Amino acid sequence: MKLKLFGISVAFMLMLGSQAARGQTAQPDIIAKQHVFEAPSFSFQNGRTIRNLRFSYETFGTLNAAGDNVIFLPRSYSANARVAGKVTPADAAAGVWSGLIGPGKVFDTEKFFVVASSSLAALPTGDRNTVTTGPVSINPDTGKPYGGSFPIYTIRDMVEADRLMLQSLGVKKIHTLFGVSMGSMQGFEWSVTYPDMVARHIALLPMPEADGFLTAWMNTWSQPIMADPNWAGGNYYDKTPPTAGVVQALNVIHLHQRNRSFGAKDGRKPAEGSVNPSNALEGRFATEDAMIKASEARARIFDANSIVYGARAMALFSPGGKATLEEAFAPVKASTLLIPAKSDILFFPAYADNARDVLVKLGKKATVFAIDGDGGHFDGVFKIGQALPAIQAFMAE
């Protein structure tokens, strides 16, 4: 495991907020096993090939002889394989899914082999727990980081990278795929492309396909970075990185993740130490300041190119590359539990309902459980407790 000394382990708490540990019991933290998968080469959907694929994954529990007691967590947009418990007991914070993963928990580590992946181009390259192959990696052909020459990757590419890793472990079948947000896209792609490999798919904050609205928003996540002169076509690793652009991009992402629960209180007060925004354009409101500071903290850990490449992967997503969900979902064998957040302003609950309707019409098993709240996308994390009985029932089927 490559340790990056400049990384900090609170990356995911910053990302997901301080309430993330909710739902954990008073039990001692479980210890995650970290590993690195390596393959001599990897071919992307767009025809390009790279040498030396490497990414970290995390496991809990033991694979059974049949190779089918597997719970798999593909990575979500801004995350890596760091999902539950701690790596060492001294770590400041436990993984965000610690409430779900552990002995006797919903994803019972005494019964299941739980695997989480850092896959391709994970964003938090400044976190010491991230090993991932992406723009920041050294291209063995040039001895320099890929930068903007890294191949555009797709959700299907993430699935293929993870499939190689799971195969290397002897996994035959995924009992439950728990895909969160961008992870749900991978879940749909898995169910469509490898229908015999996936028995159950829990799509939390699901996005069954990118529509034009998502595609257009992805532009607003990428453009502030690509417009920053320091981006330099993605080749900034030996220069000043495009931090201002990254902060702007993360501001938009932040608001997409939060909905109006964010800053509802005292939001329009001037920020401490700021000129009054009534008097000067450079004045800052308290909410604005909180958002910018959160983005600045994430910007210290997130790689600019990886934000851009990840946004592109989401914008390109259609399961199985098919034009319609009806065509795409025809081969699916998995049962699907879709868990949208009612107040999500980007991954709308209507998308989940539509996917359920298409699956059911095709004779598949699919249900929706929607999380109540006004916290937007993040309700999928902070209010996951609402969905636990539905998840338990679904896994017992």
Add this chain to the structure above:
Amino acid sequence: MKLKLFGISVAFMLMLGSQAARGQTAQPDIIAKQHVFEAPSFSFQNGRTIRNLRFSYETFGTLNAAGDNVIFLPRSYSANARVAGKVTPADAAAGVWSGLIGPGKVFDTEKFFVVASSSLAALPTGDRNTVTTGPVSINPDTGKPYGGSFPIYTIRDMVEADRLMLQSLGVKKIHTLFGVSMGSMQGFEWSVTYPDMVARHIALLPMPEADGFLTAWMNTWSQPIMADPNWAGGNYYDKTPPTAGVVQALNVIHLHQRNRSFGAKDGRKPAEGSVNPSNALEGRFATEDAMIKASEARARIFDANSIVYGARAMALFSPGGKATLEEAFAPVKASTLLIPAKSDILFFPAYADNARDVLVKLGKKATVFAIDGDGGHFDGVFKIGQALPAIQAFMAE
């Protein structure tokens, strides 16, 4: 009336989409009367004073002797006083509210004196129908445009500027204030500050006060412009304007206005003439391309500083400067009809419900009529037909 030759009259059709003329009958277009209001000086809420306030307003019909048959339309964020009919019969397009304003229409110009204002710092300074005092105006003290030295203005300042204009016409009382989006903020401010002046307030796409969520989003409208090196602190009028920043800002604004109806069809196809986005970061999707081209068209007409100043005015808004709506709404005498769009992702219907609840609790008359649809904020324009019976009933009370 100052005519800007480089302006184009289709500004508002671009802004509001091609369906804007819907709801118009086959009657010939009415002709709007355009005027310019002038005052020797104007004092802002933050204490600053400017000389030579000038802005255009548009009228239809005739003021009665009592001065109380007035329907007033304060300007919305990206609009000016151009609201209905045409200025000359040769104009390419009629104003967006042509379906509502005219002889025998809901705002019956044979009965009412209809007034619309360009007020302070209207955005479309490149439109020949805009006269407005804002950053682009010449500061008589320096002989140069104000640029970034223009005073930060507030919703209250817009109300004061309009009040001077209405007073100059002999208006004693507003029968119905029709405030759209940012115009609804002015409607709330009017009702709170001049309760005896407003009999009825129709708040279309209402925002009763800025919460922290809106305030933070306003940062994402301003930052792309302020981060563009060509912005130069707002002093770009004799140089290259910050067009790239304006396009980025307008992209975000565009998506806020549209919701997921935008680009739902064929959105993730590559744009015509673009590299395939699967192969290169500079590749563009069809939706992205449509959004960017719409923003580029608006960028030719909209002043960058005015976008920034308008966003600040919205972020600063609390009616009457009060901390809570309960305090703010205490003096209100107007009846209020709140018309949110159900799928609005920024001006949430919940805000309208909350304002109604507060008003009713205080013993005021207030009702909500929510427009159905998946078109977001723009449903308030394109689907206003749904609300016409409610508006008619409200005006007859």
